[in-house]
Amino acid sequence: MPVQGPSSRPVQPLNTNTVGPQPASTTSLPQSNTLPSLDLNTFETGRTGEVVLPPAVQERTNAALAKFEDTLRHTLHHDAMSLAAGHQPVRAGDALTDAQNSALKDATKELFMSMPIGALSPSATAELKGFLQGQGMSTDNLETKTLGDLGKVGGDLAKKWANDLKDNSPGVYYGALAAGAAAVGAYGYLEGSDSLKKLGIKPEFKTDFFNKQLSVKAEGMWGKRFSDPNIRADINGRVNLNPLTLRISSSIDARKLEDTQLGLGARLGDDKRYLDVQANGSIDGLKDVAVSGRWTTDHVTARASANFDDSFNLQNGEVGLSTRFNDSLTTDMDLKFGPNWEPASMGGSLSYERDKFRLSAGVRHDFAEDRTSANLSASYTPTRDLEFGLQGSYDSDRGGRVGVGMTWRF
Numbered sequence: 001m002p003v004q005g006p007s008s009r010p011v012q013p014l015n016t017n018t019v020g021p022q023p024a025s026t027t028s029l030p031q032s033n034t035l036p037s038l039d040l041n042t043f044e045t046g047r048t049g050e051v052v053l054p055p056a057v058q059e060r061t062n063a064a065l066a067k068f069e070d071t072l073r074h075t076l077h078h079d080a081m082s083l084a085a086g087h088q089p090v091r092a093g094d095a096l097t098d099a100q101n102s103a104l105k106d107a108t109k110e111l112f113m114s115m116p117i118g119a120l121s122p123s124a125t126a127e128l129k130g131f132l133q134g135q136g137m138s139t140d141n142l143e144t145k146t147l148g149d150l151g152k153v154g155g156d157l158a159k160k161w162a163n164d165l166k167d168n169s170p171g172v173y174y175g176a177l178a179a180g181a182a183a184v185g186a187y188g189y190l191e192g193s194d195s196l197k198k199l200g201i202k203p204e205f206k207t208d209f210f211n212k213q214l215s216v217k218a219e220g221m222w223g224k225r226f227s228d229p230n231i232r233a234d235i236n237g238r239v240n241l242n243p244l245t246l247r248i249s250s251s252i253d254a255r256k257l258e259d260t261q262l263g264l265g266a267r268l269g270d271d272k273r274y275l276d277v278q279a280n281g282s283i284d285g286l287k288d289v290a291v292s293g294r295w296t297t298d299h300v301t302a303r304a305s306a307n308f309d310d311s312f313n314l315q316n317g318e319v320g321l322s323t324r325f326n327d328s329l330t331t332d333m334d335l336k337f338g339p340n341w342e343p344a345s346m347g348g349s350l351s352y353e354r355d356k357f358r359l360s361a362g363v364r365h366d367f368a369e370d371r372t373s374a375n376l377s378a379s380y381t382p383t384r385d386l387e388f389g390l391q392g393s394y395d396s397d398r399g400g401r402v403g404v405g406m407t408w409r410f
Helices: 055-075 080-084 098-114 122-134 153-168 170-191 193-198
Strands: 204-209 214-221 230-241 244-253 261-269 273-282 285-296 300-309 314-324 329-337 343-354 357-366 371-383 386-395 399-408
Touching (some): 055 098, 080 386, 080 399, 170 193
Antiparallel strands (some): 204 214, 214 230, 230 244, 273 285, 329 343, 343 357, 357 371, 371 386
């Protein structure tokens, strides 16, 4: 799916040779009740050369590619702020961490879902437009919409692949299905329920009652050759009596009924202004109680929370205040408590962002260790290719550090 990126950095075509096997025979163009065909030629993956896109489509394409590039630079520590923080840039051949691998996968998925339909190909856009019109859906400005904007269509397209194989090669489809089921069943029997989870299969049952106000999830567990079978169930219920919401939860293990967990909760108010109480326990009695509250206006949010043990002695708590003075400046302050209402820590932070300048600063004092720490970071991006970064930190036990970074792409 080659597209033209920002004018200063054309994007090369992606390698599309990893697409899996296709059905034995392809379907014709969709009728009103079918999904668009997803043959490789539909997306013209073999084409080369620069693609000229309409301005609106090019703008969304550039935005998606720019965000993807920024994420890669940050993940691989090729940005000024990472350099200022002392990170070593990842070079070709360097091993990536699990977190970096996960971030790159998420970024690639987000890139695909944020690409406008018009960046695919004229034939793909035409087929998709015909399908949506057949479903009575609007196709206005379809070229500028993204795959993510289409919602359920993405899932429907995946189902279409399976239906193609089922309709065109039923013997292969049902034969593979039966063989796969038998293999999975035998594997689960010989190796136990945990082995199925490694295949992405969860041996569980989910259902809802009373218009989804009560949900039940039961999971089966067993060892090798179906030894030591067990069932664990989670029950969750919610009743809305505006402005009061009541909650109930329970976790039951058939092998350890004495460990059955129970929870009762209530919230008065909505997400912006509420008082919430949650009590947890077992069949032996109360374990803990959590109380929290929030009051939010357009510019100020006050919050408080406290956790108590079964004798209603405070275990930990917090009070905080956040303010937003305008679209650029926000502040936050909090005071945390330990057992018996002893102050544990106190801190505050500030964030400022305007145009191409970003600034954040924070300070915190730990009363138990009599230790103070502070941090400061700032970045300035006068152009997309030039970036400055500053990172500073201070710790009353270890001293201070300042780092400066700059990147210039040409």
